[in-house]
Amino acid sequence: MTIRHLTHRRLATVLALAACAPAVHADNAASNLRPSGRFSVRPVATAATPPMGWNPWNAFHTQVTEAKIMAVAQVLKSTGLADAGYRYVNMDDGWWLKRRADGRIEIRTSMFPSAALPDGGTSFRPYVERLHSMGLKAGLYTDIGRNACSQSWDEHGANLPVGTRQEREIGTYGYQAQDMRLFYGEWGFDYVKVDACGVADFQAEKPFVKDGTYRALGPYMVRNRPDLSEPKVVERLYADLRAAIDAVRPDGDFILSICNWGEVHVTDWGKDYGQMWRTSQDISANWWSMLHNFDSSAGRALYAGPGHWNDPDMLEVGLGEFDADHPVEARAHMSLWAIINAPLVLGADLSKPAPVVLDIIGKRDVIAVNQDPAGNQGVIVARTADTEALVKSMAQAGTKALALVNRSAHPQALSVALARLNLDPAAPATMRDLWTGQERAVERGVISAELAPHETRLLLVRGLPELKNGVYLGEMPARINVAADGRTQISALRFASWVPAQVNASPAGTPLMVGGKRRDNGIGVLSDSRLEVRLDKEFSRFRTVAGANDDTARPLTFRVYGDGKLLFEQAGTQPVEIDVPVRGVDTLELVVEGKDREAGVVLATWADARLMR
Missing domain, CATH: 2.60.120.1060 (NPCBM/NEW2 domain)
Incomplete structure (x- = not known):
């Protein structure tokens, strides 16, 4: 949105938020082209490989409870999923009751009974310590604006914040330092997901703003209209949030998950503040939604690496078109998230998991592709209307992960030359199917596969690098x-x-x-x-x-x-x-x-x- 389209009041707000922002990116092309003399990505303190864990939103929405979360936590431990890397047990929207007059957020104890304190106050510390005692890490959810997504998109849903309009403003806007001291400090959370509905969905013309239910804010982010959005304002808010977190956790031992759906140029600045940032809208448990979210990250290999990851949203394995009755699609989903180094955050109710679902999400060879220490995201090396091939260079020289993808509902044949993997086509090479374990030699320098509808073949290929030195x-x-x-x-x-x-x-x-x-x-x-x-x-x-x-x-x-x-x-x-x-x-x-x-x-x-x- 250009300045001439802003009211005087909104202009004042924009200028105030964008001022004194040393970390916020400038538009001066000449200054951006000057050499820095250094690799300017933050040193890695955590998330050296993509974070792994579980989030209850896709299974329970705001109907989550402490009992449901703990049931899944027990499954993560008992099935070995935690040992495989799924350690972050997160929560999403709906946990808050209200914000008190002193700014402190009260927890909905009907959902989280362990949060009730003898003095009538509330704290997540007992809940977090219980997860920590299990060898797990704990994640929380908030918003960058005054209000959360449920307040805009689920107006009559259960577990919305209660009280006066001010008490229902449970987002971080204006409370960044206080909330981060509470979440990361007093309560001890390891991971916070920060949504952005609060700066996108509470514009003055909305009925629930007109009637006084909520206060207007922005919009500083207009969905699917980057020409009308104000990236610097949104970036400034996340920059302030990161500064508040650094004050609480100066050792960098935390994760900040930025959730603004690939909007407002987040791929430019997300790595400066968070360890992961969403590249797309929310995923749904169907094939085409999964491919759309995959595509939003698949071409952005140069924007990710250790400590900063593209996030196409949670894994839907176990839900909808990726449930136990759709193992081909579920393996494809898992394979694609693995090769593009997406955070592996499970979304299904795992309290009573189907064996085939456990087998897919727990496949150690596939997880190893995602968690390879080199941190190289897979890149696209071949593409047709219905197929594509992605190659990921692994830490061990001459070792590549290769995903052969059939996006269509019809059988497809796909061939990729070793040279496209930057491997010497004249030298011996082997390939191992990471789902079946079958290993064989690569013949005549070409890898070929007949792919079933929606199938992705994930291979580990070993050969001699094309560049000898x-x-x-x-x-x-x-x-x-x-x-x-x-x-x-x-x-x-x-x-x-x-x-x-x-x-x-x-x-x-x-x-x-x-x-x-x-x-x-x-x-x-x-x-x-x-x-x-x-x-x-x-x-x-x-x-x-x-x-x-x-x-x-x-x-x-x-x-x-x-x-x-x-x-x-x-x-x-x-x-x-x-x-x-x-x-x-x-x-x-x-x-x-x-x-x-x-x-x-x-x-x-x-x-x-x-x-x-």
Whole structure:
């Protein structure tokens, strides 16, 4: 929303929230392109691998109780799921009773009887300590605005906050420091999910605002209308929340889960404040909803890594079209979440789990793909209208996870050459099906599969790396940070569907091109972008062919920096070969700058970008 569309009162609010925001991203393209000399992602304190756990929302909504949660916690322990990694036992909307005059939130003790204290107050400390005593971690839920999602979307539902209008304002807006001291400090929670309905769904024209039930706020986030949203305001609120958490947990031992459904450019700034952020709307227990949410994260490998993860929402295994009667779809869902490093947060009622559901969610070989310590999200290497293949580079050299996906309701055949996995097609290679355990040799350098409707085959492939003494940048997305993405060149609506920096594809999702030639390996970016690559002094040379991503000459300037020192610079309209020494360098930075007065947008490619040891 532009300033001229704001009322004077809302303008004052926006300016107040956006002021004095050192962590909040600036729009000044020139300053964003200056080298930082360092890898600027926060050091990993927790969530070095994607968080795993359980959330009651998809099974119980606001009808959750302490007894229901503890029944699932016992199953996590007794079945070995906790030992497999599912340790965060979370809760969602509906737990609060009201906010007292002193700002403290009271707990609904009819749902959580252990919260009742002898003095008439309430505390979640006994509940949290019970989970901790079981070797589990505890998660809570809140909102970035004044009110929660249930108050907007379930107006007549059970377990809504009670009391006066002010008492029913149980979101963190205006109470960030007090609530974080309560949640992470006094109560001892390890994980807090922070929703955003409070800044999206309480606009002045809503009936429940007009009648005085709730106060208006924003909207600072207009769903599916990024051109009308105010990203800096929402970012500022999450920045303030993170600062409040840091004051309580300076050791960084916590998780902040940002839930604003991929809106307001959260992929730009989510990693600065949270360990995970939603990339899509809420998931439903049907095939097409699952694929939609998967797609929202699948192209964003460069935005995730240890301590900061794309989150396409909870696992629906055990529910709807992924229940015990749909094992093919359930395994596909689990496989896709595993290969894109999605947080594995279960959503079904596990108090009486079906054996096939337990087998799927507890499959250690599949979980190991998700939890691989390198933290590289899988990247798409082949795609048709009905099929796709994703490859994830594992920590062990020459080892790849490969997902062969049939999105359709009809059988499909799919083949992928070893070369697309950056493995030597002339060298011996093996592949193991992680669901069946069957292992066999790869024949003639090609992996082929006949896929049943909705089937995903998840394979672990071992071979000889194609680069004998190096690695392509696309094989190590967890070590790349998109420090500036050039998005000011494109409209907000286009930005919602493009990914400004992608592995093996342009921001528009089209194939990589340089000098009229298609390139299978590389990073596609917008001009006015800067990538930070964490080298840790492990490499000796950087090599690439850089140019505009089409057959029309576009004026671009390419720069390469090592620890802030300029190593290469060249401007022009033709592709340029770059080969620079990087021995002893911790952080490599790749900058492309340029404008097109007619087109306005310039797509650029770092083709065959690779690091040699």
